[in-house]
Structures are given as structure tokens and as C-alpha cells.
Amino acid sequence: MEQAIRDVVIMGTGPAGLTAAIYTGRANLKPLVIDGSQPGGQLMITSEIENFPGFPEGIRGPELMDKLRQQAGRFNTDFAFGNVTEADLSRRPFQLRLDDGKEILTNALIIATGANARWLGLPSERAYRGKGVSACATCDGFFYRDLEVFVVGGGDTAMEEALFLTKFASKVTVVHRREEFRSSKIMSLRVEKNPKISLELNKVVEEILGDGQKVTGIRLKDVKTGEITEQSCDGVFIAIGHAPNAELFEGQLDIDEYGYIETAKTSTATSVDGVFACGDVQDYTYRQAITAAGTGCMAALDAERYLECIR
Structure with missing residues (x-):
């Protein structure tokens, strides 16, 4: 049986990844989100968030991520537990392999794997x-x-x-x-x-x-x-620095000297057409939940426009 090809796959379930899922889901792209090694991202270890708009009394990090996950699920987002251990961006559709051996094919890829504080x-x-x-x-x-x-x-x-x-x-x-x-x-x-x-x-x-x-x-x-x-x-x-989770794409995408995926100045496009990066994996300046969510929205819109062009 021929393997189904996804319109878009999103790697990461922090604010960037889940926002991208909400927008691509609303665009009827039926995104697949891969959790990664830390489902929910760094906010899962943040006790209280008082600067995320819309929560005047503050909200716990895990609670915020649960709400974003539910919202993404409302728009027909599929979730896959596990890590991507291999990614081949030289072929179309792109080929991903999870740690359980499952292979996933996708026409567009949004990388929202974040960064870990050292x-x-x-x-x-x-x-x-x-x-x-x-x-x-x-x-x-x-x-x-x-x-x-x-x-x-x-x-x-x-x-x-x-x-x-x-x-x-x-x-x-x-x-x-x-x-x-x-x-x-x-x-x-x-x-x-x-x-x-x-x-x-x-x-x-x-x-x-x-x-x-x-x-x-x-x-x-x-x-x-x-x-x-x-x-x-x-x-x-x-405050001894952050390590972006971009090792998987070394040699396939342009990555700067600090390990961040490089994106175009006016979009989230990477050096490979159809691959987009958002959140802390490409943002070495702001590293906030709200800016990550903003770039997740940008990546979703960029991916949607890309898919319209190749159809």
C-alpha cells in the first residue's frame, strides 16, 4: 500500500509548534505534530507565567501548554509521540524517521524543536x-x-x-x-x-x-x-547560554556559528524550499513564549503559501 504523504509535519510542541498547528489546522492542512523529547517545551518547567497576553492573573506553564494543545487538537491536528532520529531533506517529499522506526513523508516541514538552557x-x-x-x-x-x-x-x-x-x-x-x-x-x-x-x-x-x-x-x-x-x-x-535543538539538520540546512537555524529576514523560510523554522531553534534574541508563538504563526502561513505554489 502506498504510504500517505502529509501536507505538513511540525516538529515540536512548545508555543511555536502548537501555534503553527493551530494555524495549519484551521487552513485544513491536517498537520501532524511530533512531540519530541520534551513535550510542551521549556514552559513545562515554568511554574508561573505572568507575561503571556490573555491571562491577567497569570497561568502555570503546563496549564498554558495543555490549553494550546487542546486548541490545536480542535482543528484536526494529529499528534505522534517520539523523536525524529533521521531527516532526509534532499528528497521530495521529505522523509522523517521516528525512534520507533516509523517513516513519515511530508511536502512541508516546520521545525519548532526549540532550545534548551545550558x-x-x-x-x-x-x-x-x-x-x-x-x-x-x-x-x-x-x-x-x-x-x-x-x-x-x-x-x-x-x-x-x-x-x-x-x-x-x-x-x-x-x-x-x-x-x-x-x-x-x-x-x-x-x-x-x-x-x-x-x-x-x-x-x-x-x-x-x-x-x-x-x-x-x-x-x-x-x-x-x-x-x-x-x-x-x-x-x-x-545564564551560561542556550543550545538550539538543531543537530539533526546539520549539513542539510544553513546553521549559524551558535547552532541556530538560519531563516530569511522576512519569513521563516530556511535554506531548503518547503522547510520552515520557528521559535527558539532560530531565535537567539528574544526567546519568549509569545515571540515563539508569533513565529509559529508565521511558519504556518509560510508553509500554507508554499503548498499552494507547488500544487
Whole structure:
């Protein structure tokens, strides 16, 4: 029996992927959405979201993703659990293979696989995610009004996070393992001159301390002397970068030096006709749920126009 060819397949079920599913579903394209390794994306580990339009009282991350999933399902979206382990973009239709061996053919592909924050790898870091440990100051900074927080990192991302947190926190301490920051000079100067920010240089995080319910402090190690110190705090923001989930497409799509899929300036089109990318896998600037949803809408409209042209 000849295998059915999908009009459009969407990889990823974060805000970008599910928004793309809603729009392609409403266009009667009957999209297939592949969950990936983290169904729901990074918002599944976000306890409270207060800046997504339409929810004046805020909403929990998992609840928001469940609502988006239900909305996509309302428009005849099909879901497939699992990961895409192989993708052949050199043939038409495109060929995808899941980890269970199932093969999927599609005329258009929307990549919404997102990005993962890089973590330190400490068990305590994982234990207190959403309980005082975060990788997004824009998302969670509001909850630390008049409290003391630490930012871990030495690049521009860490500087931006620290400066943003001064709008809320009473004190922000930046921890960096080297003597000098890797950030641009102007960002470093802004941090060094801010009266709310103090620095802990040549230090690494040994442990994040807590009472079982929330973060209460941090344990640091001096990389030169080996001295261990503990300081109290209310939150720890990890700002050591993000890793886009684009490895599968290396050698097939244009990917920048940081691992993000490159898209056209005026659309979500990639370097291969019929393949579109949206959300954090191609956005290294904003990385917000609402901007991911916006690019998911763009990718759906771009895919719909592409399919009209090839029919």
C-alpha cells in the first residue's frame, strides 16, 4: 500500500509548534505534530507565567501548554509521540524517521524543536528548578522583588540578566569562574557600575542550598585558593547560554556559528524550499513564549503559501 504523504509535519510542541498547528489546522492542512523529547517545551518547567497576553492573573506553564494543545487538537491536528532520529531533506517529499522506526513523508516541514538552557549539572540545581532556580530573568524576575539573587555566567546573556534583575531584586550578585567577563566591554561596564550588583569572580557554584521547598543560599568555591564559602539568597539564575535543538539538520540546512537555524529576514523560510523554522531553534534574541508563538504563526502561513505554489 502506498504510504500517505502529509501536507505538513511540525516538529515540536512548545508555543511555536502548537501555534503553527493551530494555524495549519484551521487552513485544513491536517498537520501532524511530533512531540519530541520534551513535550510542551521549556514552559513545562515554568511554574508561573505572568507575561503571556490573555491571562491577567497569570497561568502555570503546563496549564498554558495543555490549553494550546487542546486548541490545536480542535482543528484536526494529529499528534505522534517520539523523536525524529533521521531527516532526509534532499528528497521530495521529505522523509522523517521516528525512534520507533516509523517513516513519515511530508511536502512541508516546520521545525519548532526549540532550545534548551545550558545548566551546571548539579543535582540541587535540578531539584530547585521552579523553586528558586531559573534560566530566564525576563520570565521570573518579577517574583524576586526586594529579594537577593545570584546570576551565574560571564557572557552578554549573564550581564543582560543581571541588569534586568536590578529592576526587582534588592541585590544581584554575578558569579563567574574567571577574572574577567567574556561579555562585550560596554555590557561589563554597565554591570560593574551598577550599585545593586556585586561580583564574585574566580568562583564556581559548588551547590545550591535550600530547605526542600525553595532556594535559601549558594555554596561557592574559589578556583584559585579552593576556599569554600556560603551565602544566603532567594534565587539563582543560570545564564551560561542556550543550545538550539538543531543537530539533526546539520549539513542539510544553513546553521549559524551558535547552532541556530538560519531563516530569511522576512519569513521563516530556511535554506531548503518547503522547510520552515520557528521559535527558539532560530531565535537567539528574544526567546519568549509569545515571540515563539508569533513565529509559529508565521511558519504556518509560510508553509500554507508554499503548498499552494507547488500544487
